[in-house]
Every structure is written in C-alpha cells, then in structure tokens.
Amino acid sequence: MTPRWELVGGRNVGDFKTHVDQACRAAEEFVNIYYETMDKRRRALTRLYLDKATLIWNGNVVTGLEALTNFFDMLPSSEFQVNMLDCQPVHEQATQAQTTVLVVTSGTVKFDGNKQHYFNQNFLLTAQSNPQNTVWKIASDCFRFQDWAST
Template structure:
C-alpha cells in the first residue's frame, strides 16, 4: 500500500504541474482553484481508467484572450473509478502558451469535467 501512495503522490505532483498556478478546475459544477487545492482534490480521487473516444481542438481568437496564444481542447469518452460503474464524461481544457527564455510551455488555464448521465 505504501508503494501505491508514493506512486500516486508522484503522479499527482506531475499532473498538477500541467496547470497554471491560478488555474481553475470545475468538476461536475464544483470549482477548485490554485495548486494546493488541485493537489488536495486529485489526492481524494480514487484510481481510474479513462478511454477517450473524441478529441478535438481549435485556437481561441486573440481578442478573447488578450493576445495570449490559447487552444480549446474538447474531449469525451468513458471513465471507471474504483468501486463505481463506467460512466460517460465530457472534458474541456483551455491550454495557454507560456514563454520561457528557452522555449514555450503549454499549461492548463481552465479545465471543466462533467459526467454525462442520461436518463434510461
């Protein structure tokens, strides 16, 4: 068990580095903002298996982002969390280019995840 916890912590640390320091994640209508809150949120999630069925992206016009190079990524598929049934989801990301002295790094500025549960 301790090996899994150490691995999960390393994974969460790497995952949260993909986000801007002040990024916001909206998970089924619940907002989480900032690195510390993102870490806490990801730590509470159970293990999961995702299958992405659709992936699309397009640039966001400069006028909407004050000249910041930004791309909208839209994805959907299925996810199964430990102890739960498989569910459909949609997830949208706004990725923004962050220039460094040596290269450009893409970071998540906004992330919106939603389960798609339809009535049978």
C-alpha cells in the same frame, strides 16, 4: 487586393490554417500526457496547471494549485479512455493576445469502486514561453459526467 474568401477574422487563411494545425498538434500531445498522468502519476498532474487555474468538476469549483492537489488526492484511481478530441485556437482578441487553445474531449472513465461513466472535458490551454521552449498550461478545466438518466 486579397479576395474576401482568403480572409478569416482578418487573417490570411494560410495563417489561420497554420494556427489550427499547431493547436491540433499541441492538443493531441496534451491529451495523451494529461490522461496518462491522471491515471498513472496523479501526484504530478498539477504541474500541467497554471498557478491560478480553475477546475470545475461536475459543478464543484476548485481554484489554485494547493486546492487542485487536495482535490486530485481525494479521487480514487482511474482508467480514462478518450474517444473524441476536438481543438481550435482561441482568437487573440478574446485572450488579450495570449496564445490559447480550446481542447474538448469525451470518452469513458472508471474510478476504482465505481461503475464506468461517460465524460466530457473542456480545457483552455495557454502557451507559457521561456527562452528554451514553450509549455502549454491549463488555465481552465471543466469536467462533467455525461451519463443518461435511467428511465
């Protein structure tokens, strides 16, 4: 009989730790690719998204690759600096058994012609597998400026 403290959500803690480690490795790699692409090769950014992905940018909803392409084309050039990264696997009951990772980032961004802003961004990444490999794609992306109001 397995002691209760070795189970997390019905899984063995070792299995859970493996999932967390895999999620963190995927998240770190993803964050490096995403922000470098955003800053230097923005036209390729939509390759990281699912066809029906949704972006919420400061409350504005953008859905689908064509709309995402148009939205990203409108943004001025950027310089992102990620200061914090957190990630965790999402329980498969919440994602219909789709391997999914929640990635949370925060940092600063300066868009050309604008002052620097603090930002917070959350991604839901899903694993898309084919016979050769597994690729992580963005299913949902929520970006928000986090600047404090001047008093």
